Amino acid sequence: MVVPSGSVFFVKPISFSGPNCQPKIVFQLDGKIIAPKDSGSWGSGLLQWLEFTKLTGITIRGKGIIDGQGSVWYNPTAKMPSTKPTALRFYGSSDVTVTGLTIQNSPQTHLKFDDCTNVQVFSMSVSSPGDSPNTDGIHLQNSKDVVIHDVKLASGDDCVSIQTGCSGIFIHNVNCGPGHGISIGGLGKDNSKACVSNVTVRDSTISNTMTGVRIKTWQGGSGSVQGIMFSNIQLSEVKTAIMIDQFYCDGSKCSNKTSAVAVSGITYRNIKGTYTENPVHFACSDSLPCTGVILNTIELKAVQESNPLSNPFCWKTYGELQTSTVPPIDCLQSGKLAKQQSSAQC
Known part of the structure; x- marks a missing residue:
């Protein structure tokens, strides 16, 4: 299938569905695809605009543009459906490649x-305003063996969002910002079980974002986040540089709960740059503290060094300082807790 260069196509919501399709389909996108801006085209609202589902071997490539025309969705006074669509979604597919194209101004993600295996995303870009709501760049859920590299992600939410059911995720050479940084979670909402393991984020730059590298979980969940590596990350004017937040709450009042998604085996190596408010914020569960947090070669400086800013904050966080850090992260506790893994089974 070809969208030729120089052409513009107006496309309503559409799904390309398997499984009875020949393998190794190539969707060559060199032109431009634009989404409808009127509420009538969306009915009561849809979860996605362009969907590829239950396919084996699907490649979307080219120098074209997918434009969600999201500005009307960003306007709170506009009469658009409450369910905002993702621009491009893959579900239940394997051997997926996305390369070359630009996705811009999506109504949401x-x-x-979702539920994909063997995914490669490279040499492509995402672009939407820094104040656009919930416009994650790349969102992963229940997906395994994913490689993302050489991408530029600018949005109003997480550049990359890694949710439950993900493992074997390798992210490198990403240019992130504006947005909310690179995040694992939020996990465990509504007392759910969440499992994320074996994630590497390295050799990337994060600029003008709300957080740099973040893990966020809701109180009351179960499961675990383990085997996470953040390495060789350059930060610039990031509000909070490094964060683990096991008390995540998206604005509504959240009650205190004892159960939690266990967080263990988290390594931060060679994280350098500038922050505007907080260098390090580790807020871990009272009943299930974070363990195995390793810090090595951390150099974080306030944008305005003359202004007094927050010191590193740690709550119920256990691990190891392998080198001296800037600023000194004296709040990290040494040792391990034997019962930490009680709710970590995945």
Whole structure:
């Protein structure tokens, strides 16, 4: 299938569905696809605009543009459906490649992979305003063996969002910002079980974002986040540089609960740059503290060094300082807790 260069196509919501399709389909996108801006085209609202589902071997490539025309969705006074669509979504598919194209101004998430395996995303970009709501760049859920590299992600939410059911995720050479940084979670909402493991984020830059590298979980959940590596990350004017937040709450009042998604085996190595408010914020569960948090070669400086800013904050966080850090992260506790893994089974 070809969208030729120089052409513009107006496309209503559409799903390309398997499984009875020949493998190794190539969707060559060199032109431009634009979404409808009127509420009538969306009915009561849809979860996605362009969907590829239950396919084996699907490649979307080219120098074209997918434009969600999201500005009307960003306007709170506009009469659009309450369910905002993801621009491009892959579901239940394997051997997926997305490369070359630009996805811009999505009503919500730009590119989503749900229940997918063997995914490659590279040499592409995402672009939406820094104040656009919930416009994650790349969203991963229940997906395994994913490689993302050489991408530029600018949005109003997480550049990359890694949700429950993800493992074997390798992210490198990403240019992130504006947005909310690169995040694992929020996990465990509504007392759910969440499992994320074996994630590497390295050799990337994060600029003008709300957080740099973040893990966020809701109180009351179960499961675990383990085997996470953040390495060689350059930060610039990031509000909070490094964060683990096991008390995540998205604005509504959240009650205190004892159960939690266990967080263990988290390594931060060679994280450098500038922050505007907080260098390090580790807020871990009272009943299930974070363990195995390793810090090595952390150099974080306030944008305005003359202004007094927050010191590193740690609550119920256990691990190891392998080198001296800037600023000194004296609040990290040494040792391990034997019962930490009680709710970590995944």
